[in-house]
Amino acid sequence: MYALIGTQYLGNHFILRQGSTQGIQVPTQKFENLRRAAVANDRVPDWLADAARSQWNIDVAGQPMAGTVLLRPDTEYGYSRASYELNLGCNYDCEHCYLGVKRFEGLDWPDRQRLLDTMRDAGVVWLQLTGGEPLVDRMFTQVYTYAYDLGMLLTVSTNGSRLWRDDILELLVSRPVYKLTITVYGVTADGYDKVTRRPGSYQKFAKGLAAAVAARLPMSLNLVVTHSNADELDGMKAMAEGYGLPYHVYSNISPTIYGGAEVLRSQDPAYLRRRKPFSGCNAGHTFFHTDPFGKASICKVGRDPNIPLLEEGVEGLRRLGGIADTLLGRQGGCTGCTLQGTCGTCMPLVQLYRKAKADLRTYCQHGN
Missing domain, CATH: 3.20.20.70 (Aldolase class I)
Structure with a gap:
C-alpha cells in the first residue's frame, strides 16, 4: 500500500495520506517534478520526505517513488x-x-x-x-x-x-x-x-x-x-x-x-x-x-x-x-415565493414532499 497520495483537487495539487484529515498543497511545477521522478523510478525527493515527516511523522526518505507515492492522474471533470x-x-x-x-x-x-x-x-x-x-x-x-x-x-x-x-x-x-x-x-x-x-x-x-x-x-x-x-x-x-x-x-x-x-x-x-x-x-x-x-x-x-x-x-x-441547475432552481408553487430567501428546503426535497402530499408545516414556511 502507498504511504502517500498525490492528487488534483479543485484546480490545485495536494499530497494526502490515507486515514488523515491533513494535507500538503504542492505547486504545480513541483507536482510535475514528482511525476517525472515516478516515471524514472527515482527516490522520494528530500522536500517531500521532510514535509511528510513534519505533517504525519512518517519516514519515506530514500524510498522509491514507485510503491510509496500514488500519483493520481489529473482530470478536467472536477468532481472531488x-x-x-x-x-x-x-x-x-x-x-x-x-x-x-x-x-x-x-x-x-x-x-x-x-x-x-x-x-x-x-x-x-x-x-x-x-x-x-x-x-x-x-x-x-x-x-x-x-x-x-x-x-x-x-x-x-x-x-x-x-x-x-x-x-x-x-x-x-x-x-x-x-x-x-x-x-x-x-x-x-x-x-x-x-x-x-x-x-x-x-x-x-x-x-x-x-x-x-x-x-x-x-x-x-x-x-x-x-x-x-x-x-x-x-x-x-x-x-x-x-x-x-x-x-x-x-x-x-x-x-x-x-x-x-x-x-x-x-x-x-x-x-x-x-x-x-x-x-x-x-x-x-x-x-x-x-x-x-x-x-x-x-x-x-x-x-x-x-x-x-x-x-x-x-x-x-x-x-x-446542467441537470443540477434545473433541479435546484425554484419552480412550481415556489416560483416567486417571497420567503424563498430564507427557505430551508432544497427544490428536489420539496418535490418529494409534494409527491407525498405532506403537510406544508413539515417543509414550507407558509405552513407555519
Whole structure:
C-alpha cells in the first residue's frame, strides 16, 4: 500500500495520506517534478520526505517513488467528492427509512470495478460508501479495498451492527477509514429495536460501537429522533459525549426517494425543526451520487434525471451540471415565493414532499 497520495483537487495539487484529515498543497511545477521522478523510478525527493515527516511523522526518505507515492492522474471533470450506494438492502426495517422498499440488488463485480474506475477518472478523492447498509453488502470488502487502492479517502455510513466483526475491523484499520458515520436509534434495547423493528439490533449496535471506539476509528454519530425514541434523545447525547464523539441530531423525517408518505408517520411533531436557509450547494458540480446500478445523479434526493455511467462513461458527467441547475432552481408553487430567501428546503426535497402530499408545516414556511 502507498504511504502517500498525490492528487488534483479543485484546480490545485495536494499530497494526502490515507486515514488523515491533513494535507500538503504542492505547486504545480513541483507536482510535475514528482511525476517525472515516478516515471524514472527515482527516490522520494528530500522536500517531500521532510514535509511528510513534519505533517504525519512518517519516514519515506530514500524510498522509491514507485510503491510509496500514488500519483493520481489529473482530470478536467472536477468532481472531488461522490457517494456510492452499494445497495438498497438493510438488516434493519426502520420505520422512518427514506429508501422505502429495501432490495439487495446491485452490480456484479466487473461492473463495480468499472464504476469505481470511472469515479477515479472523474477526480473523486473523497468517496462515501452508503446503502442501505453497506456492511451487509456481499461485495463491501472488494469495493472498499479497490477504492482505497485507487487513492480514494473513504467515509462509511453505517448502522454499526457489524463493526464488531474481526474481518470488518481489520479492513478498516489496515486500510484506514477516513471517517465512520454511525447512525444511532436509541440507548435502550426497547427504544432502539422499536425504531429498527429488528429484535436484538441494539445489542449488535452497542457491541459494534464499542469495538470501533476500542479500535480508535475516526467517527461521528447521527442521532435520529422519531416518535418511538424521542424520550431517549438525552440519553443518546450523553452516550456520544461519554465516548467523546461528535454528533448531529436528525429529527426531521423526509418522504421516501419515491415520494412515499408512509414514513412521515414516524415524525414526532415536537421535534420538527426549522432548517437553516438553503443557499445553494455543489451537488452536480463538484459532487455526485451513484445508485446501486451505476446511475449518477446530483445527490441522494434529486435522483432524476440521471446518467448511466456504465453506458456513457465519465464523459456523461458533463451533463450533470446542467441537470443540477434545473433541479435546484425554484419552480412550481415556489416560483416567486417571497420567503424563498430564507427557505430551508432544497427544490428536489420539496418535490418529494409534494409527491407525498405532506403537510406544508413539515417543509414550507407558509405552513407555519
